[in-house]
Amino acid sequence: MRKVQLAPSVFGADIVNLKEELKIMEQNNVDLLHVDVMDGAFVNRIAFGSDHIRMLKKHTNIPLDVHMMIERPERYIDSFIDAGADIISIHQESTVMLEHCLQVIKNKGRLAGVVLSPATTPECLRYIMNLVDMVLIMTVNPGEGKQTFMKSMLPKIREVKEMIQDKNIDIEVDGSIDEETAAICLSAGANIFVSGGYIFTDTEKNISILQKILNIPKKHI
Amino acid sequence: MRKVQLAPSVFGADIVNLKEELKIMEQNNVDLLHVDVMDGAFVNRIAFGSDHIRMLKKHTNIPLDVHMMIERPERYIDSFIDAGADIISIHQESTVMLEHCLQVIKNKGRLAGVVLSPATTPECLRYIMNLVDMVLIMTVNPGEGKQTFMKSMLPKIREVKEMIQDKNIDIEVDGSIDEETAAICLSAGANIFVSGGYIFTDTEKNISILQKILNIPKKHI
Amino acid sequence: MRKVQLAPSVFGADIVNLKEELKIMEQNNVDLLHVDVMDGAFVNRIAFGSDHIRMLKKHTNIPLDVHMMIERPERYIDSFIDAGADIISIHQESTVMLEHCLQVIKNKGRLAGVVLSPATTPECLRYIMNLVDMVLIMTVNPGEGKQTFMKSMLPKIREVKEMIQDKNIDIEVDGSIDEETAAICLSAGANIFVSGGYIFTDTEKNISILQKILNIPKKHI
Amino acid sequence: MRKVQLAPSVFGADIVNLKEELKIMEQNNVDLLHVDVMDGAFVNRIAFGSDHIRMLKKHTNIPLDVHMMIERPERYIDSFIDAGADIISIHQESTVMLEHCLQVIKNKGRLAGVVLSPATTPECLRYIMNLVDMVLIMTVNPGEGKQTFMKSMLPKIREVKEMIQDKNIDIEVDGSIDEETAAICLSAGANIFVSGGYIFTDTEKNISILQKILNIPKKHI
């Protein structure tokens, strides 16, 4: 199985407290920093662009896991990579150039992900597996608030797990991940866990809880 | 003449240092906090949505001056007002419902601005003056980087000044405003000064410089 | 002065009572039947397409005055003319091909109108006057509900009146037209009066009131 | 098997005769009133918005079965529900937020449908079955005129029938449904039958024919 990783989502943190939150995340050895990029068109919210990625990169060594929730992401991949994105994930529903997007990311030496919104089946992965480093399975609707974890996505995790077989592909889950839902996603086959609202209500404590549940070793600094 | 005000633009600040920057701005009595909302479609950049407005509002009493650089702003006015926007400015070029947008802002008891991109003439203000609290004149292209102040906008400031006569309407300028350009915009008739990059290279010092040049009294806390 | 005309707007009538309302309008000699075409994109409402125009045409001889509130009206002009539209009015804000739209309407032998939303100035009419049969001045925001008549549009009526001089061009007003506002628009120079909600609360009576105020003679059948 | 229902499509009726047509439909106990909402962008036709739904609701108790043929239906679901829609069906091809749309409909206590255009496979239903009350299978191209029933859709009806197994999900068909095609769709597994043009050429008679063919009992009033 692929290495289990925790990816706190910066959109869940208070923007005015970022310095402090970053410090806690670093001290607690989170694996990735998940950044939601939203354009108010592909999703009903606006947040974070490449300038913010650049600022985050300047302050932390935690790899940046950028989730593109924008229309026509092909317009912006280059600028996000230049700004410091380490992983870039593209929604299957957001582009008619999915393969091209992945190619551009890979050509620049970064990791490429494909995101599946709740209604989307993994069928679209079949002919692009050779370019995919990560499949991000949404367990809530992207860009919406106050939602509950969708148990109906668990079979999708299993289906993707089946499809990737022994390839080096991570399965990330995003949406209402907490101590309970993380555990069932882990069982289903996910190995990267995004968590925003839950973690930042009590950052240090909840990171620890999730790391324990997910059996992620506390590394020494 | 209308009260002269300084409006540092939060997009120019390091997102990881917001707490500290907010504190300096409060201690130095800046009048407004300018927030650039960008969607990657109306302009070539993405930044800040209503969730960020809400977080900023929680931390500061400085009125929030929200500059909507998005397509079809009519979709999002309500959510930005609910999040805490005090002034909302709409680009003339971004909507076919300009009057409607202003009406919605005014009906909710907030101040309404109209923004003019560099090529846009003030002609569009003629039939909506009764709804306008502020005219924001861009002195660089919105959403682009590394630009120099456009002196060709000075006659536009004067033209708008002429149009508003003795109405209670502010004239705001945004784009490469520093000690030199602030002074000439002031002379031309502007009374609200947005400044991002310049201020945040040395926040306290540059706020003071601008306040001095603009003759804004340092209030006691 | 151009002939004064009354144009009840079918969107204000109960769709289930159209037969009866049509009969009243015919018996009371209204001059035009105004039809709002809305696409939920140019305006925030959806209503009536060319199929409905065709059905109305089959039932009445009242000329159909079609108000296109849709994006890219150039796509649909032909089908609305084929369906029976007698006048087609195009929003200046809805197309980058305004002149072309008017040309297509005129080439098919119909009357062509240009609509000005509240924030729009008549400047756009200057180079197309030779193709314009009617200027429709919105006195509320198109496609929105529960609005009050905008007195700020009266100077626009006068400005357009001035521009058209002695050309054969009608000035139509649309938006919260009732006995009071009709009178002041008439004074300002309008000669075609759209009225929806007001008329259809008591169709026969209110048509008569407006006709009297506007000094439109009751013709005998 | 689910209850067999007849759903005359109001778009097929003469808009000027709606009162009379509604009366006949009520007297003949049709089960649903199908309302086509078209925006001239997702399909090449414009028709009916929430205001018309509201008017229809005021006049009849027949449940309103609203077929959204518009781009980005997520913008309008709330207003259609407020206006009185009982069932709202969303085209899979019209939104990148299919699951979210269904969720909004269900949260407001209405029935949610998914529509499949002719080229669309039922694959997209796999992960959202828990939110679906109805699958609408188009048997002609949506929004186009003068078409013949596509027999190639019969295997799709069977495939969907297979997928839903014993879940409480209706299968609706829409497109050139008449006495002949209704029968073969029924055999294939459909249980709700939309019919527009065919019914309204001779409303009472053709409703009766379809009810007989479909074995729908004439209830007493």
Next chain:
Amino acid sequence: MRKVQLAPSVFGADIVNLKEELKIMEQNNVDLLHVDVMDGAFVNRIAFGSDHIRMLKKHTNIPLDVHMMIERPERYIDSFIDAGADIISIHQESTVMLEHCLQVIKNKGRLAGVVLSPATTPECLRYIMNLVDMVLIMTVNPGEGKQTFMKSMLPKIREVKEMIQDKNIDIEVDGSIDEETAAICLSAGANIFVSGGYIFTDTEKNISILQKILNIPKKHI
């Protein structure tokens, strides 16, 4: 097996040398002239419209095989057929009216193709096979430059071959087709071969090489 055909892509030829290139193609009996139509929106390039099709048609009897890489191709099918297109292929990803597009092409007596971008699975063909004359499988990303043949598309060729069984449907491949890749696509099941850049570096010679490899007989004029 279907007849093997060579389809040089005119976009690969120097536009200033078209007369000469056309002559060579005719003398060497190429089967089809492939024409890329690109709108700078569906793909990142602009090229060739119906006016160019008309000009080509005037000069050659080689059937024109038109590859529509544009958004909403339904807007332009008629004009391309009128201009002389013999085959029109529509990208599955470019329209929500795929079936309708094919129907329009077939109704006008031309051959209809469906194009699959690299990430697209053949699933979308299942319910429209009765209208399809050709499946075009992209072996590079459409509209991009400097790409290498994607071997990962070979299983897709085989999968489509399997789906079409003994129906009269051609399988065309497009993207970095040269002597080496043509051979492996032929083995996988393709029977029409688009080639642009490769052929026009040395037109006569490379046509001959491909014809030889593909075992296409040199017909006498």
Next chain:
Amino acid sequence: MRKVQLAPSVFGADIVNLKEELKIMEQNNVDLLHVDVMDGAFVNRIAFGSDHIRMLKKHTNIPLDVHMMIERPERYIDSFIDAGADIISIHQESTVMLEHCLQVIKNKGRLAGVVLSPATTPECLRYIMNLVDMVLIMTVNPGEGKQTFMKSMLPKIREVKEMIQDKNIDIEVDGSIDEETAAICLSAGANIFVSGGYIFTDTEKNISILQKILNIPKKHI
């Protein structure tokens, strides 16, 4: 007065005869080669992209005068300049970033034009005159066929002439320019003359006629 120049429009030439037509144009010393770039969205036609510009550049030293009739031209300015465009003209109606577009063209050392569609007034030029090298006044609707010269545009030529005073700005006209209309545009103040259909019906002869009428000296080769 600015130098008078003739700019044959390559879209009017038979694409298969370009080599020959180019030769005639060179031998007859035409001043510019006008290239229409059309995307089927901003106008109802598709033609020529940067790849074609590059090919033309390779074959001729006549400066390329590129007329961008595309939505959001800001996406493609760089690629057209890299391909060899010498002048790039942007439609005022096609972008919300007009000033930015001009800036990008000027920064790359090329000449920048602004195009005015028939309904557009020159008002939009007022604040960008310092960046404009040429104003292109359309004398027919862009992208449409079979049109006649619009005499109503003559006052616009005079108005622009008035606005530019003694600045180094050319006035170009485009649309049904022939021996008759060229003369009246010249009188009105235009100094660059695009001509497509007229010239290429008899290239050498009609170039000569226009050069004579416009008093352009035949230079020796």
